[in-house]
Amino acid sequence: MIKVAICGVAGRMGREVLKAVLAAEDTELCAAIDIFNDGLDAGTLLSGETLDVKITSNLAEALATSGAEVMVDFTDTRSVGANVITALKAGVRPVVGATGMSADDFAEVSKLAQNKRLGCIIAPNFTIGALLMIKFAAEAAKYFPNVEIIEKHHDQKLDAPSGTAIKTAEKIIEQRGDFQQGVVLEEEKIAGVRGGKMPGGLRIHSVRLPGFVAHQEVIFGDVGQTLTIRHDTTSRECFMPGVLMAIRKVLRLEGVVYGLENLLFE
Numbered sequence: 001m002i003k004v005a006i007c008g009v010a011g012r013m014g015r016e017v018l019k020a021v022l023a024a025e026d027t028e029l030c031a032a033i034d035i036f037n038d039g040l041d042a043g044t045l046l047s048g049e050t051l052d053v054k055i056t057s058n059l060a061e062a063l064a065t066s067g068a069e070v071m072v073d074f075t076d077t078r079s080v081g082a083n084v085i086t087a088l089k090a091g092v093r094p095v096v097g098a099t100g101m102s103a104d105d106f107a108e109v110s111k112l113a114q115n116k117r118l119g120c121i122i123a124p125n126f127t128i129g130a131l132l133m134i135k136f137a138a139e140a141a142k143y144f145p146n147v148e149i150i151e152k153h154h155d156q157k158l159d160a161p162s163g164t165a166i167k168t169a170e171k172i173i174e175q176r177g178d179f180q181q182g183v184v185l186e187e188e189k190i191a192g193v194r195g196g197k198m199p200g201g202l203r204i205h206s207v208r209l210p211g212f213v214a215h216q217e218v219i220f221g222d223v224g225q226t227l228t229i230r231h232d233t234t235s236r237e238c239f240m241p242g243v244l245m246a247i248r249k250v251l252r253l254e255g256v257v258y259g260l261e262n263l264l265f266e
């Protein structure tokens with residue numbers, strides 16, 4: 001059994017991971033971490049059945065006393081870097097779902113994972129649909145270098161753009177090299193109206209509204225035609241096969257793997 005600590009366990013994704021870890025035959029919940037609910041049994045987050053694992057806000061202590069082998073983090077952009085650094089220092093392998101880690105924290109995490117020879121998976125998106133969308137978008141960019149990304153999420157999301165949109169843009173930019181899109185003389189009459197600008201002029205537009213879960217369109221344009229690659233998430237269960245795969249694979253890795261595509265499409 002793989003001993004798993006879940007950080008951010010009381011959140012939308014944390015609860016889903018809790019269900020998945022309890023249901024899988026080869027994983028076992030050993031620690032449950034969240035800011036509030038200290039001392040409550042983790043089972044209260046689901047049906048109320050006692051799991052004999054108390055929720056705690058003290059990550060370092062939870063990792064030191066629970067025998068955790070893997071820490072799954074679905075906290076948020078503000079906390080994820082520090083949590084992952086704490087896990088690696090404790091010799092625990094992180095599977096990171098929370099998006100928006102700072103570049104400085106990413107660099108420190110990479111160095112720590114390498115020096116300690118510990119696996120660490122940082123995955124902006126765990127769904128097969130999104131991974132295929134990114135793969136197909138990178139392929140299309142060879143032929144359609146003009147492209148913009150629209151991502152739509154629920155209105156409680158803290159980071160913008162989404163980690164998935166950033167990853168998609170990075171893969172497209174890798175394919176199209178120094179290509180520059182758009183008109184140099186363009187003027188924004190309302191600041192931000194053209195979205196966020198990535199290298200080469202690739203724009204990302206972030207929509208935040210109740211009613212959405214997670215959605216993205218990658219729109220390619222050429223003379224007289226457009227091509228749209230679109231992915232829609234309608235519930236959070238779809239992330240779980242990827243999370244469980246990462247929990248299993250991280251045990252055999254050394255260093256950081258950024259993006260599940262590196263493990264799926266090897």
Ligand SMILES: NC(=O)C1=CN([C@@H]2O[C@H](COP(=O)(O)OP(=O)(O)OC[C@H]3O[C@@H](n4cnc5c(N)ncnc54)[C@H](OP(=O)(O)O)[C@@H]3O)[C@@H](O)[C@H]2O)C=CC1
Pocket residue numbers: 007008009010011012013014033034035036057074075076077079083096097098099100123124125126127157159239
């Ligand atoms: N990689 C992927 O496939 C996916 C990634 N995500 C990402 O996962 C993250 C979580 O999303 P979601 O579940 O919707 O968010 P939620 O806000 O529902 O959950 C986050 C939880 O983490 C808690 N938390 C925040 N900081 C800490 C900390 N330092 N220690 C312990 N717990 C903490 C929050 O507590 P409180 O509410 O009190 O602040 C909350 O319970 C986001 O970054 C999101 O972008 C989401 C879906 C899929």
Ligand SMILES: O=C(O)C1=N[C@H](C(=O)O)C[C@H](O)C1
Pocket residue numbers: 099124125153157161162163164165213214215
């Ligand atoms: O916050 C979310 O909900 C999601 N976040 C991830 C991201 O930022 O890409 C993955 C998915 O889009 C859901």
